[in-house]
Amino acid sequence: MKQYVLGVESTAHTFSVSVVSSEGEILSNVKSVYKPPGGSGIHPFEASQSHLSSAKRVVSEAVGASGIPLGEVSAISYAMGPGLGPCLRVGAVVARTLASSLDLPLVPVNHAIGHIELGCLLTGARDPVVLLVSGGHTMIIAYSGRRWRVLGESLDLTLGQLLDQFGRHHGLSSPCGRAIEEAASESDNYLRLPYTVKGNDVSFSGLLTASKLLLDGGKPFADVSYSLQETAFAMVTEVTERALAFTGKREVLIVGGVAANRRLAGMMAGMAERHSAAVASTPVELSGDCGAQIAWTGWLAHRCSVSVPVSESKVQQSWRLDRVDIPWRE
Amino acid sequence: MTESTSPGASSLPRGRLLYRGAEADVIQGDWQGLPAVYKVRKPLRYRLPELDEEIRRQRTLHEAEMIHQAKKAGVAAPFVYDVDVPTSTLVMEYIAGPRVKDLIGSERAAARAIFREFGKNVARLHAAGIMHGDLTTANVVRRDGGLVFIDFGLSVRTGRLEDHAVDLRLIKETLVGAHPEVAEAAMGALGRGYASVAGQPRTRAVLRQLVSIERRGRYARVT
Structure with missing residues (x-):
């Protein structure tokens, strides 16, 4: 019943x-x-x-x-x-x-x-490498031995905090992800920002400081948003790729508030293709x-x-x- | 360091794809008649080209240099036969043997023996001011009873306590994440091996720093 x-x-x-x-x-x-x-x-x-x-x-x-x-x-x-x-x-x-x-x-x-479990329910993912990206988390996770295991994570800020703190520095209110994604879509002018991958982990604090400094120095919000997204998302995509290659799993699942970002989903799709893995994201209304x-x-x-x-x-x-x-x- | 740009290396290596890693394809072939692997950092299309090219170029050059430094520190690493910058390709000696990742079963005693040796080697790298940067169990191969460290793509010259602790943190993360049954025993053995080279005070300091890094993690409760 x-x-x-x-x-x-x-x-x-x-x-x-x-x-x-x-x-x-x-x-x-x-x-x-x-x-x-x-x-x-x-x-x-x-x-x-x-x-x-x-x-x-x-x-x-x-x-x-x-x-x-x-x-x-x-x-x-x-x-x-x-x-x-x-x-x-x-x-x-x-x-x-x-x-x-x-x-x-x-x-x-x-x-x-x-x-994670709602994402698995909604996408049909069975045994994925999970990228959990939100205001509270930035973790790469896979199931083994009766627990979800953390294979990589942010050493400081979460991806959501990075986006929010950057957006708020510009006067937006949290959550700022969508506004940053829209601004980023209007630029293709990449400004050099620190790319920090340490093994399976990422660090965003230097990236946040550098991005704020670019804004303070008068660079357009769209250009900095674009550069911030490209850098931060490439970092999490790289560590997710490392976890995928390491575990040999065939599915990637993106969950958490930042899963709604289309550029991130696009990068992850491009990455997973190299490994013939399937990518799914929790639908936006439930991410x-x-x-x-x-x-x-x-x-x-x-x-x-x-x-x-x-x-x-x-x-x-x-x-x-x-x-x-x-x-x-x- | 010197960069070789011999004409032969620029053409794509022929051989068997051994491993498709996150940032490179590793192809088994031969180089001047010697068994070799070609580590090719192919463009990652998901990354912006200007970001991607710079990362690939830097990591390729740097890796060759760091392999050389590791050997000077007394840690076994492959011979580098050639470096081809335009294609971001490193040609290295082929190391035949199982990866530590595939050696670890649920046998604690076996894991202890491997990780004691692992710890000694890591301490040698650190004493020489090298942070390996990618100490997962997939990047160490056993050959003739010893361990060979094969991937220096993320290595950094640094003597900072924090950076050395980050190295140990990745080992721990990999053990707990991928080999949970033996993780505790292996970490204990690693610490003892490390201490036999670095001495107790330095080892204690690095392990304390490791705990401090873990505490910075989100929602972490370190016991």
Whole structure:
């Protein structure tokens, strides 16, 4: 018989609730996104207040839109981490309340694994090298020995932070990825920027500083955006290629908010072609943070009887995905 | 260093594609009758040409130089037969033998023996001011009981503690990511091998720096 899981996401700027079925149907996925003022980043407390004030509406809309009465849901899952403490706590409170009042198991989900598993569901990827690129992560990941393993990552900023901090320096508000992509598409004037690959890892801090200096020196935003994208994306493509060559896998999956960028997807496609590997990205509407990633991964975990008592359901701001046992994969 | 541009090298090498790596094709062939590999850094079309050409040129020239430096430091590395800059090709001695990647099974004792030797060699490189830059288990081959380091494409001249720790971090990342069953035993052996060359104080300092780098990672909790 079909089962249903309700999932709550609230790790950063997005508060979202989704209901999915055990067959992988996303029946609803309602979001409320906190937008910081121009030029500034996410203020964790402000974001949590925004989540609190929209929580009731988002839950009712997600349940209503799914067409599944709460009484038919078999588990409540929530993003236990990693993320911003105040934001995580809002989602945890909402999930605990639902689980206690409905007497349902409470399933903790690692947000990053949520991105990966939802990406696998939506693209049909089975055993991919995963590039997880968002505001919170820049990691190259592959599954082996009951865990998702990190094969490479950023040594400092994430790709999302690089784009956001660069965009905000220009006065944009986060998230800035789309505005930078649009500006970049108007230029083909490459300005030399530092390209930093250390083994399987990348470093973006020098690239950010150099890009800001170019802007400060009067270079056009379009040219610097173009050069920044070309450099940063080539770096992550190179380390993804290294992981692909090293593991010998045949699929590449791009997940996380930056997966929406078409230039990045284009570079990855060009790279994968050399290795006769297939590339897939999570569809744009579900690539960013959303309840569906938590609900679907919640189902996978619930199927394997993963749950946490309410009394132990603390949030974990720092919770690396390679520390999570994955009982649902071969 | 000197660059050779012998006319023969500019033509594409004929031979069997041994390995398609991330940045180069490695082709097995011969050079003046000797078994050789041609490491060809082909243009990567996903990268902007001006960025791509510069990276390929620099890494090819630099790799030949670093292989030479590694040998001076007492670390086994292939002979370089020729360097062809226009095609970003390095012609090197063919090293017959299994890669460490393929040698590691789930046997902890075997992994310990390999990684003790691995650690000694890395310490020799570091003592000579060389950061290998690409110490994955795919880049070290066993031949005649010893280890041969084969890929110096990302090597850097540096004596900085941080850079030496980055080298060890990649080994650890590869072990934990690709060989989780033996990772802990192998890292322990690596540390002991490293210390037997570099001494305890330096080894402790590098390992401390490694932990500090890991702490900088996102969401890291280092135990």
